[in-house]
Amino acid sequence: MPVTPAPPVPPPRIRKAAVGALGMLAAATGTLESVVAPTLPLLQRELSMSPAEGALLSIAMLITGALVAPVAGNLGDRHGGKRVMTRLMAVVAAGGLVSSLAPNLPMLLLGQVLQGAMVGAMPLSFILVRRHLPAGESQVAIGVVSGLFVGGGMLGTLIAGPVAEGLSRHWMFAIPTLAIVVATLSVHLLMPDDPPARPDARIDWPGLVLLSGVLLTLMLGLSMAPGLGSRPLALGALVLVLAAFTAGWTAVERRTASPMVDLRLLARPPIWSSYVITFAVCVGTAVSMYLVPQLLAVSGDGYGFGAGSTDIGRYLLPGAVTAAVSGPLGGVAVRRFGAGAVVTAAIGAMAATLGGLALLHTEVWHLVVGKALIALTSGVCVTAMVVRTATSVEHGDTGTATSLVLVTRVVGFAAGAQVSGAFLTAGTPSGSDVPAESAFVTGFVIAGAVTALSLFAVRTMSKGAEE
Known part of the structure; x- marks a missing residue:
């Protein structure tokens, strides 16, 4: 028997x-x-x-x-x-x-x-x-x-x-x-012990080295971005090095028996769309994080507030508070309404707020409220992306998949900060150290547009999840 x-x-x-x-x-x-x-x-x-x-x-x-x-x-x-x-x-x-x-x-x-x-x-x-x-x-x-x-x-x-x-x-x-x-x-x-899922798996050292090369080259390029326009050879060299590292890493991960990152996992719509959304939202958030304090500090011709460091810190405090509560709020909202609905609502509210700041920034409270709303919606959106990514993979891939969301977040923030600096540099008249008001308007508009475009990836994420 x-x-x-x-x-x-x-x-x-x-x-x-x-x-x-x-x-x-x-x-x-x-x-x-x-x-x-x-x-x-x-x-x-x-x-x-x-x-x-x-x-x-x-x-x-x-x-x-x-x-x-x-x-x-x-x-x-x-x-x-x-x-x-x-x-x-x-x-x-x-x-x-x-x-x-x-x-x-x-x-x-x-x-x-x-x-x-x-x-x-x-x-x-x-x-x-x-x-x-x-x-x-x-x-x-x-x-x-x-x-x-x-x-x-x-x-x-x-x-x-x-x-x-x-x-x-x-x-x-x-x-x-x-x-x-x-x-x-x-x-x-x-915390109870969690048993190893693949204790005999070897570390993918070639994949680790090549991925480190990709990230280091990318971060170096972002840190040098404002000055690369005047140095086309340096820009071309960085692009070639980044392409070489990426191609080498992709080839290694396809062939190794125990890859550091399973490329088939990244090809799934719920996963890659989560990374795209996270990147776009973090770029928009970083632009606001950079431009709002600059706008509070500047004392331009008919705009700006000439605020000092202490005042700026006080003005930004509501945004820090909403960012802190956005994580638990995002987790509860995803549990009740689903990731797709939460992300769509958060992106829509964030894009509208960025557009509103482009049109309306003549009072301090405009910037305080706008920054707080952006911090809240961005935090809810990124938390929803982490939850969606974690629950879209097998238990044995949770750490790898969610860690790449965090890396995408870091890259998005770095890219947004560098783009913001480029906006203000380009918008500063010759012989002056005060950017034109139009530079801030352009920055908020582009940040809102980048954020809104990520809605197309939300459709892909939801469709892929249903399939």
Whole structure:
């Protein structure tokens, strides 16, 4: 008589405390990520940095994060999210320690490079909540973790200056690093182990090296974008190098038995359309993030407000708050209405707000309300894309697929910032350092158009999901 095999044992359910530990870790990493930007002038003074060195410091973590996120997601899919996260956070904690003790710029740069590994915590968190929670609850949990990461960034922006000036620059790195250590220990104690999906899979080193080359070349090109128009040879060389890395990576991933990124996964409409939407929305968001503070600060002929740094920070605070709540709101909305409806509504509202700012920016409250609405709709949209991507793939591909959403987000923000700078540079009359008002109008209009065009990808995403 044949023996009926026992049904597979479902993974243990996790308590709210475990999700809370992941949220605490996300908030702590967001705080540590954001302390450099508001204190960059102080760091330049204390460490005698040139403007170019300050710019390098500000993007060091960004570049590392773009490289580490897909690797962490891939390793988490294969070897278990909790196991990889614990080791990754050890690297981040080491980076925070180096940054807090750094006596000079080289040591601080090393610390920032190590800290950049924190971006990998997000896809690893998504692996864990999807593994241990049912679909509806995991969507909300993904939104909560994403929102707390943004909220941590808001907290870091607010406290970095007072901590650095009241205590020292060393403490603004040490305090969030201590919080990361505590949160990591909490995750280790409260989160059940997730068994490796493919423990015997080898690391795709050629694919890793070539993908790193693609991302590094892309980030380098974006950082040099404003000056590349006057250097066609440099632009051509970058394009050729990027094309070579991309072609080589594609060829390697097609042939290897255990690819870092399964190209068949990227070819699915719900997946590639999510990346397109994320990129377009983040470009539009970055344009507003760049132009609104500039418009508040400028005192032009008949426009602008001449606001100082303190006033600008106060004006942008409502936007930071709406960005923090957008993650949980996006997760709840996707659970109730579906990703397609949420993304369509968010993109429509965001594009309309950008268009409204192009027409109406004569009062401070116009910019405050507009920036808050853009932060809210953008956060809801990106959270919906993360949820849609996570739930469109098998459990064993969650980390890889969602990490590429985060990389796309980073590239979109970098591209939007560089495009905004190019708008203002081109719109500044010869002999003046004040851009024309038309440069801001053009920037808002183009940002709104790019955002609205992503609606075509929403149709593809929904159609592909139905199929």
